[in-house]
Amino acid sequence: MMKLLRFFRETRAAALVEFSFIAPLLFLLTFGVVELGFFYFQYQALDAATRMGARVAATRGPAITGMPDCGVAVTTSPGNFCSATGAGTQWSATCTGTALTTSGGAVASGCDAAILGRILQEMQLVYPSLQQSNIVVAFSGSNLGFVGKTRPVPLVTVRVTGVAASLPVLTALGVGTFLMPSFSTSLPAEDLAGT
Numbered sequence: 001m002m003k004l005l006r007f008f009r010e011t012r013a014a015a016l017v018e019f020s021f022i023a024p025l026l027f028l029l030t031f032g033v034v035e036l037g038f039f040y041f042q043y044q045a046l047d048a049a050t051r052m053g054a055r056v057a058a059t060r061g062p063a064i065t066g067m068p069d070c071g072v073a074v075t076t077s078p079g080n081f082c083s084a085t086g087a088g089t090q091w092s093a094t095c096t097g098t099a100l101t102t103s104g105g106a107v108a109s110g111c112d113a114a115i116l117g118r119i120l121q122e123m124q125l126v127y128p129s130l131q132q133s134n135i136v137v138a139f140s141g142s143n144l145g146f147v148g149k150t151r152p153v154p155l156v157t158v159r160v161t162g163v164a165a166s167l168p169v170l171t172a173l174g175v176g177t178f179l180m181p182s183f184s185t186s187l188p189a190e191d192l193a194g195t
Helices: 002-009 014-059 113-126 168-172
Strands: 092-096 099-103 135-140 155-160 183-188
Touching (some): 014 113, 014 155, 014 168, 113 135
Antiparallel strands (some): 092 099, 135 155
16 A cells, blocks of 8 residues: 555656647647648649639630630621620630530530640649649620620639648548638630730
């Protein structure tokens, strides 16, 4: 009984025992802060890449080809504004990868793989792990432009979806992957002449 009492009164190596209780929490907080900072860096880089992609899509040649002046087929004489033709803002054409989908009467012939490649290349300067499958480029009605312009003036939207965040510590702990939220940036198209 006396030996047991002496054992409980012993204070040598108490710091080691206390540290063994505190160390896991300390390491968890330290690496948690580092992972949070790394996640936030990736979040900001992906947002910047989306803005870069929208800028390239709005200023280079059309990523979606074969679109008429107002985005939809109109029978009005040249010089009339697209907003006066009934074309309005109800149409859209979207390239997901290189697959084209249209809605609202939009007329388009396809997705230009070369322009989509340029958009991806510029976005990868900011966020290198992006793939073409993560990028969606959409043209939609903006009520801008006029009949006879030979090119539409759509609202260009670039969306980034399905990108997994790279979190090395959480991955090493077996937590798995974490998908970043979707990002979207829209700009009115400028010239779409490819210069």
